[in-house]
Amino acid sequence: MGKEFEFFEHTADIGVRIYAQSIEELFENSARALFSLITGNRDILPNLEKEIILEAQNIEELLVNWLNELISVFFTYKFLPKSYNIRIKEKDPYKLEALLKGSEYDPYINEVKTEVKAATYHNLKIEKTPGGYKAEVIFDV
Template sequence: MPETAPIPDGCPQAGTGASWEHFPHVADVGIRGFGPTLEAAFEQAAIAMTAVVTDPGAINPEETIEIACQAPNVELLLADWLNAIVYEMATRKMLFGRFSASIRGDSLIGSVSGEPLDIERHAPAAEVKGATLSELEVARDPAGRWHAQCIVDV
């Protein structure tokens, strides 16, 4: 069983205004992404979700998968984006550490980059079963900074 360094609960991305954090939930985990754009907040939320499983920085971007989703509103679009990533992780047995999203209206086109899960190296702590609609929120604060959040079921 490999010992791993503790994973931070959040991480600012230097110079980008983008960051992510976990917020506490008794049974599951809250994930939140911040960014100067809606897309950046979505990308950071995906990093926060990955950090529930392992250190996102320890994932090599060896392979890129395209993702497309469409939803009636931007909040469900966030849930769809995260659940599409959960699906790719589960069926490909991969972890993803880099995310890119482009949002037009009710549609998202994105890509996720990562590598096959390596139990020894990634020492995955928990499996994300899915993104829930609990605490699901996408909004912009008066200073123009976006956040995108929800509870993920582990």
């Protein structure tokens, strides 16, 4: 498996470049990049499930909504995902259905590395590459 994501410099915030073979994997790897910032890689027992359904006007918006939903769910309901079962249907490409498995992770008790405020639309890019997809997102931290 190749590189899933890498971070790049932005003066006030943090940029992440995400690689994937499919669009679903792009969404999954972007979530992994996000939580590598927030909590780092945690070995957790996935004993809880959470369903997320989102719709947007285009794929970029769907990606930003997805990341912001995960940030919001983490800081509000203390849900840290471990695995992501994501479905984006070809005939309905701007709708996402995901079944997340994870566990409760209380950010008010446990270590949080970076308080990511949100994913932004600034310089947001999603490109098709010979190997699949590449995206760039800037997080407000």
